[in-house]
Amino acid sequence: MNLQFIVDGLLTGSMIGLGAIGVTLTYSILRFSNFAHGDFMAWGTYATLAVVSAIGAIFGKVAPIGPLSFGWPLIVAVIVAMGFTGVLALALDKVLFARLRAKGQSIIVVMASFGASMALRSLLEFLFTSRPTYFSRAIQIAMPVGFGIRITPDQIALLIVTALLVFGVHMLMTRTQTGRSMQALSQNPALARVVGIDVTKVVRITWLIGGGLACVAGVMIGILVQIRPLMGFDMLLPMFAAAILGGIGSVPGAVLGGLIIGLAEAGAVQLIGAEWRAAISFIILMAVLFVRPIGLFGVRER
Amino acid sequence: MMDIIGYGAFFLTTALIFSFITLGLNLQWGLTGLFNVGLAGFVAIGAYTSALLTTPDTAGRFGGFDLPILIGWLGAMIVAGVAAAIIGVATLRLKSDYLAITTFGVAVVVQLVALNAQKLTGGPFGIGFIPRPFSSLAETPLLFNFANLGVVVAVLLVAYFALEHLAHSPWGRVLKALREDERAAVSLGKSARFYRVQAFAVMGLAGAIQAHFIGFIAPDNYLPILTFQVWVMLIVGGSGSNKGAIIGSIVVWAIWAGSGALTSALFSPEQQARAASLQIVAIGVMLCIILLVRPGGILGDMPRRRPAARRSSPATDEASSS
Numbered sequence: 001m002n003l004q005f006i007v008d009g010l011l012t013g014s015m016i017g018l019g020a021i022g023v024t025l026t027y028s029i030l031r032f033s034n035f036a037h038g039d040f041m042a043w044g045t046y047a048t049l050a051v052v053s054a055i056g057a058i059f060g061k062v063a064p065i066g067p068l069s070f071g072w073p074l075i076v077a078v079i080v081a082m083g084f085t086g087v088l089a090l091a092l093d094k095v096l097f098a099r100l101r102a103k104g105q106s107i108i109v110v111m112a113s114f115g116a117s118m119a120l121r122s123l124l125e126f127l128f129t130s131r132p133t134y135f136s137r138a139i140q141i142a143m144p145v146g147f148g149i150r151i152t153p154d155q156i157a158l159l160i161v162t163a164l165l166v167f168g169v170h171m172l173m174t175r176t177q178t179g180r181s182m183q184a185l186s187q188n189p190a191l192a193r194v195v196g197i198d199v200t201k202v203v204r205i206t207w208l209i210g211g212g213l214a215c216v217a218g219v220m221i222g223i224l225v226q227i228r229p230l231m232g233f234d235m236l237l238p239m240f241a242a243a244i245l246g247g248i249g250s251v252p253g254a255v256l257g258g259l260i261i262g263l264a265e266a267g268a269v270q271l272i273g274a275e276w277r278a279a280i281s282f283i284i285l286m287a288v289l290f291v292r293p294i295g296l297f298g299v300r301e302r
Numbered sequence: 303m304m305d306i307i308g309y310g311a312f313f314l315t316t317a318l319i320f321s322f323i324t325l326g327l328n329l330q331w332g333l334t335g336l337f338n339v340g341l342a343g344f345v346a347i348g349a350y351t352s353a354l355l356t357t358p359d360t361a362g363r364f365g366g367f368d369l370p371i372l373i374g375w376l377g378a379m380i381v382a383g384v385a386a387a388i389i390g391v392a393t394l395r396l397k398s399d400y401l402a403i404t405t406f407g408v409a410v411v412v413q414l415v416a417l418n419a420q421k422l423t424g425g426p427f428g429i430g431f432i433p434r435p436f437s438s439l440a441e442t443p444l445l446f447n448f449a450n451l452g453v454v455v456a457v458l459l460v461a462y463f464a465l466e467h468l469a470h471s472p473w474g475r476v477l478k479a480l481r482e483d484e485r486a487a488v489s490l491g492k493s494a495r496f497y498r499v500q501a502f503a504v505m506g507l508a509g510a511i512q513a514h515f516i517g518f519i520a521p522d523n524y525l526p527i528l529t530f531q532v533w534v535m536l537i538v539g540g541s542g543s544n545k546g547a548i549i550g551s552i553v554v555w556a557i558w559a560g561s562g563a564l565t566s567a568l569f570s571p572e573q574q575a576r577a578a579s580l581q582i583v584a585i586g587v588m589l590c591i592i593l594l595v596r597p598g599g600i601l602g603d604m605p606r607r608r609p610a611a612r613r614s615s616p617a618t619d620e621a622s623s624s
Binding site for chain 2: 027032033035096099100103106107108110111112114115116117118119120122123125126129130233236237240241244275276278279281282285286289290293
């Protein structure tokens with residue numbers, strides 16, 4: 001077996017993991033599984049693409065940084081688009097989810113997120129058509145790093161970015177007052193309210209983090225694979241599986257779950273063939289639900 | 303004139319076939335409170351099972367047993383039920399979100415199998431020559447359309463009265479009891495899982511009936527958009543009401559077909575794919591608005607677990623996880 005699947009798996013796993021952080025936070029703090037999360041990814045990616053084109057129109061062609069396929073416009077664009085996606089998630093919450101949540105039926109919120117997901121995705125198809133596009137059409141030469149593994153500069157950069165982001169979110173969750181409020185609310189909402197935690201603020205931060213990370217994950221897919229309106233929806237099942245495998249509410253769990261699923265997918269592509277890739281997350285999901293439904297780092301619900 | 307009548311019959315047949323699926327979903331959601339995001343998968347399981355059982359023998363593909371249509375329908379119910387039972391064992395003891403995620407996964411996997419297991423499902427080209435009732439009348443389209451409509455109406459009436467009867471039978475009362483208060487129902491000795499799995503079998507039957515009226519099935523028939531359409535049909539009609547499910551199917555299909563005709567008239571051929579996606583946006587927004595404004599639908603009875611707006615804080619209550 002070729003060891004290349006480790007690099008491919010880590011990259012896929014990073015994308016899944018970054019998305020799964022948003023899923024797991026929404027589930028544990030707002031208590032519903034958000035089927036529109038994948039579409040936040042796609043919206044973030046298209047927003048990045050739009051900003052990159054706008055910068056290109058103003059400043060002309062910008063040379064890429066060193067051996068990477070992209071230059072500073074993409075980095076600026078991602079930061080703008082992260083904000084945009086977070087605000088999009090917040091707006092959707094204000095218009096739709098928050099009102100339904102107030103009625104107290106969590107499953108209706110799930111259904112609404114399903115409807116919103118269809119509408120968001122089709123709106124992208126309308127605006128940008130379903131034809132795939134790319135950030136850059138340049139071909140990167142993969143460097144051999146030993147053991148038969150090859151890796152491109154873009155891939156190295158993206159793995160580093162993922163590690164930094166995950167570290168940052170973990171620090172935020174464990175070392176800051178905001179993060180502790182988020183954990184408190186997910187573990188015991190009634191008690192959290194009693195001690196005077198600002199629920200509205202926690203909800204806002206949850207959506208901003210979830211949306212921002214979804215945007216980065218989407219852009220990673222855009223750089224390494226391609227940009228399509230369906231790109232986020234196709235990631236939905238792996239993200240849910242990763243969040244449940246890691247244990248709902250656990251940020252390190254979501255990332256680890258994502259990496260496990262990414263590696264399993266990449267291994268399966270080598271062993272059984274690429275067409276069955278999407279089934280892997282379902283098999284893992286079913287196995288977790290049968291054996292340990294609370295996941296690797298999960299706590300039992302109170 | 304004849305064309306319009308013929309189209310009317312065809313339109314109504316298509317809409318009523320959708321209403322089979324909606325009735326199945328109503329049994330699941332309206333009566334038992336199961337949230338199925340992968341109904342397209344279960345419909346596909348039913349359709350493919352029945353197709354494999356009833357089509358004539360084909361070279362290079364498994365199945366083709368040439369059995370009577372009724373056997374195909376029975377098989378569809380059994381296979382869909384078994385698939386549901388496996389998922390049910392894993393998820394029904396957990397929160398309802400897990401069932402939603404898992405059924406969503408089922409739809410993805412069924413779609414994969416339909417596309418890739420060529421030996422079983424015919425791959426992207428699907429299965430053709432599925433026996434249709436009255437295929438001898440196909441020479442005269444008008445007569446054929448009306449014969450089909452007649453059969454669909456007849457089967458639908460049977461299904462409707464059966465479901466209405468079931469809803470008031472001890473069986474239906476158990477399902478409703480499970481929706482309203484699962485713990486109490488289980489404490490009375492009713493097995494929640496067994497009853498809930500039965501609701502999935504109806505979904506398989508709906509898929510089989512649809513397959514036999516179209517006469518051809520392919521993976522593209524069972525994309526997530528189908529799940530979405532049927533949900534909108536049920537929500538518009540009002541969950542919990544069988545009449546609402548049928549009316550909702552006709553209304554939503556009329557909107558769908560009408561807006562489809564409108565976009566093809568208004569937009570140039572190269573823009574039509576884009577315009578079609580706008581159609582989905584409109585329906586998606588409609589679903590959200592109905593959920594916000596009138597969650598009971600047009601005809602729904604919706605006595606949900608607890609009265610609305612008991613608290614108004616932004617984060618949800620922990621009670622919903624109980």
